[in-house]
Amino acid sequence: MKHIIYKELKELIRDGRFKITVYITLFLLLIAGVTGIKQYQKNNQQYQESVQKERTIWETQEEKNPHSAAHYGTYAFKPKFALSLIDYGVNKYTGNSIFLEAHSRNEAAFNEASDQTSLARFGTLSIHFILIYLFPLLIILIGYNSYTKEKEHQTFTLLKSQGVQPLSIALGKWFATLLPIILLTLIVFLVLGILLSSLSSYVFFSWSNLISLLLVYLVYYLIITSVTILISMWSNSSGVSLVGSLAVWILFSFVTPKIATNIANENNPYPSKSVFEARINDDKKMD
Numbered sequence: 001m002k003h004i005i006y007k008e009l010k011e012l013i014r015d016g017r018f019k020i021t022v023y024i025t026l027f028l029l030l031i032a033g034v035t036g037i038k039q040y041q042k043n044n045q046q047y048q049e050s051v052q053k054e055r056t057i058w059e060t061q062e063e064k065n066p067h068s069a070a071h072y073g074t075y076a077f078k079p080k081f082a083l084s085l086i087d088y089g090v091n092k093y094t095g096n097s098i099f100l101e102a103h104s105r106n107e108a109a110f111n112e113a114s115d116q117t118s119l120a121r122f123g124t125l126s127i128h129f130i131l132i133y134l135f136p137l138l139i140i141l142i143g144y145n146s147y148t149k150e151k152e153h154q155t156f157t158l159l160k161s162q163g164v165q166p167l168s169i170a171l172g173k174w175f176a177t178l179l180p181i182i183l184l185t186l187i188v189f190l191v192l193g194i195l196l197s198s199l200s201s202y203v204f205f206s207w208s209n210l211i212s213l214l215l216v217y218l219v220y221y222l223i224i225t226s227v228t229i230l231i232s233m234w235s236n237s238s239g240v241s242l243v244g245s246l247a248v249w250i251l252f253s254f255v256t257p258k259i260a261t262n263i264a265n266e267n268n269p270y271p272s273k274s275v276f277e278a279r280i281n282d283d284k285k286m287d
Contacts, residue, residue: 004172032127036085073101082196082205087128136224140245143177147232148241178225189214
């Protein structure tokens with residue numbers, strides 16, 4: 001099996017298409033990282049200025065009864081988390097500030113998603129976007145013809161005549177397809193971990209959270225690799241294998257999330273903001 005892995009990796013290194021694709025992906029990662037850091041620094045500066053401004057307003061208000069001051073209220077702002085450099089998460093949907101006042105429990109406001117369409121999540125160049133959408137394409141580029149090229153070149157008979165077991169062939173090609181992506185992913189997360197741990201401006205960073213996120217991506221790549229190799233095994237030509245693998249990528253990346261969202265919304269409709277606030281007020285009255 002190790003000879004199969006070595007042979008596949010050697011062919012991959014010689015493939016100019018793979019080199020170009022890796023260079024483009026790394027260049028996009030660099031752009032996403034630089035723009036993400038600049039955006040984070042800009043948001044963090046706005047956060048610091050807003051906190052300082054609200055604190056100044058609170059401390060410089062005229063003398064009044066403490067109860068009246070509590071009704072006067074103030075704003076609390078949510079800081080940006082360190083891992084938002086990789087994945088923006090639900091920050092665009094949860095709001096970034098809450099108005100604090102006596103006898104009231106206000107909801108978070110000023111979320112970015114209210115001014116965007118549902119397609120906005122596909123239009124942001126981020127490290128998460130590259131890891132979740134482009135890295136699977138790299139896997140497909142590496143593995144779509146791993147079996148079909150043996151069929152097209154009629155080398156399977158030669159391999160079997162040398163006593164190579166079918167399981168060894170399958171595992172060898174599976175590992176040869178997965179190893180380059182694992183290496184790239186580990187390099188990306190190692191660089192991000194060193195960067196985030198060395199900058200004091202990033203809050204709530206921990207290596208355990210970063211490693212957990214890394215494991216999630218690796219499991220996803222493992223699934224994509226397995227599906228790609230299986231499609232290559234079942235296909236009679238490289239073209240059919242490539243089309244089938246791309247169809248699975250489209251299904252995983254775009255179709256399934258939309259279907260899942262529609263099913264969830266059909267079974268448990270999300271209330272509008274006015275309806276949600278009305279329900280909250282009703283619950284408060286019952287208390």
